[in-house]
Amino acid sequence: MASIFALDLGTTKFCLAALKDFGSDKHSLQIFEVEACGMRRGMVDEFAAAQKALNTLISKAEKELNEDIDKVNVGIAGSHLNCFIESASIDLNDQVVTQKHVDLLSESALNQCEEDRREVLHCLPYGFLLDDRDFLSAPIQMSGQKLSGKFLTIDGDQSYLKDVMRLCNQCGISVESFQAEPVASASVTLEDVDKQMGVTLIDIGGGTTDGIVFMEGRPVKTFTINIAGILMRQDISIGLGIDEDQAERLKREIGLIPNNREKKIEVTLLNGTKKMVGWQDLYPILASRLGELANLIHKETAGYHHVLRSGLVLTGGGSDVNGLGWFLAKQLGIHVRQAKPSLKIGSDDNKKYYATRYATSLGLVNVSLGKIITHKIKAKRLKAGRYINQFINWLKELS
Numbered sequence: 001m002a003s004i005f006a007l008d009l010g011t012t013k014f015c016l017a018a019l020k021d022f023g024s025d026k027h028s029l030q031i032f033e034v035e036a037c038g039m040r041r042g043m044v045d046e047f048a049a050a051q052k053a054l055n056t057l058i059s060k061a062e063k064e065l066n067e068d069i070d071k072v073n074v075g076i077a078g079s080h081l082n083c084f085i086e087s088a089s090i091d092l093n094d095q096v097v098t099q100k101h102v103d104l105l106s107e108s109a110l111n112q113c114e115e116d117r118r119e120v121l122h123c124l125p126y127g128f129l130l131d132d133r134d135f136l137s138a139p140i141q142m143s144g145q146k147l148s149g150k151f152l153t154i155d156g157d158q159s160y161l162k163d164v165m166r167l168c169n170q171c172g173i174s175v176e177s178f179q180a181e182p183v184a185s186a187s188v189t190l191e192d193v194d195k196q197m198g199v200t201l202i203d204i205g206g207g208t209t210d211g212i213v214f215m216e217g218r219p220v221k222t223f224t225i226n227i228a229g230i231l232m233r234q235d236i237s238i239g240l241g242i243d244e245d246q247a248e249r250l251k252r253e254i255g256l257i258p259n260n261r262e263k264k265i266e267v268t269l270l271n272g273t274k275k276m277v278g279w280q281d282l283y284p285i286l287a288s289r290l291g292e293l294a295n296l297i298h299k300e301t302a303g304y305h306h307v308l309r310s311g312l313v314l315t316g317g318g319s320d321v322n323g324l325g326w327f328l329a330k331q332l333g334i335h336v337r338q339a340k341p342s343l344k345i346g347s348d349d350n351k352k353y354y355a356t357r358y359a360t361s362l363g364l365v366n367v368s369l370g371k372i373i374t375h376k377i378k379a380k381r382l383k384a385g386r387y388i389n390q391f392i393n394w395l396k397e398l399s
Helices: 047-065 099-112 158-169 181-189 192-197 229-240 244-253 279-300 324-332 356-398
Strands: 003-009 013-020 028-035 071-076 082-096 118-130 143-157 174-180 199-204 209-215 218-225 264-268 274-278 312-315 336-338
Touching: 003 356, 013 047, 013 356, 028 047, 028 356, 047 158, 071 158, 071 181, 071 356, 082 099, 082 118, 082 218, 099 118, 099 143, 118 158, 118 174, 118 218, 143 158, 143 174, 143 218, 158 174, 174 181, 174 356, 181 199, 181 209, 181 218, 181 312, 181 356, 192 199, 209 279, 218 279, 229 244, 229 279, 244 264, 244 279, 274 279, 279 324, 312 324, 312 356, 324 336
Parallel strands: 003 071, 071 174, 199 312, 312 336
Antiparallel strands: 003 013, 013 028, 082 143, 118 143, 199 209, 209 218, 264 274
């Protein structure tokens, strides 16, 4: 039985997604979560507290799964992540471009962007040039003299990644891979048509808002904004003098939409008195913070607005604010919608949709599954190539 384990070390929750027996139609997907500790803005802030919470999560998952968890694919977020475009070229000498050439080009780009104290997480193809032709999305089976490529490279702070690896190791698990969280979330929330038309995914978590921009099917930029669900909740709590649990309820049930003007919810103030709270009380507080978020999103996506025909897509637990899509659309002047993550496994044609707060953990599973499938395909090609070479050599021996 094959299993994939994906770990999302979020600011408000630690989440582990377990996909068991993914090679058959009898697969099972389970998600486990515990309250996060020792995290701030998507990064480990207090090692001992984070270790205690992670140990609790692993023990809980292993007990319910009746299976030892030995290695995980870990999501990485935070302002330490950088993205940039790296270029590379190889000579073809009039050969037909194969997947091997593209892999060599990617490896060359990867080698060029290695820096001290930085670790590359992704080197994603952005586009290709074949001699003097126009930009190509897929150059395979074409011929020329020189193949060039551009790659979106995402790297992270090496010391921080080592800390996350040590955190996992001290909880009895090894790290199979690190993956940038916006890349993972996009894989389970965006359709191919969205990526082709141009779209920005905004994944609002507890501590950070992660974004990724796609043009013509390719990722072109990622970014992190340090405004997310916790700040919204704290603003409401402080502004109205209530605890954060009640603030969270107000954010979800009343939120920003003007047609909620008549709705009121009774809350208990910190001094013990009761009060009816409505849209008029909540909107000024939320609009101030989310107006700031909208301005930062606009700044990060400047230069892409005219090509984002699919607009902006929201996901993540922090996006569950009533009326957030309406508010951001008004602020940014583009179409905004919310998307739940979905996962298709095996031969089942029906996608299953999950809560927005699981976008990262499900995305980590999906990216890991994609890597396994790609590896199997490459292995089959290599095996087929060996058989062909053996057959050719056998013919040469007979002649």
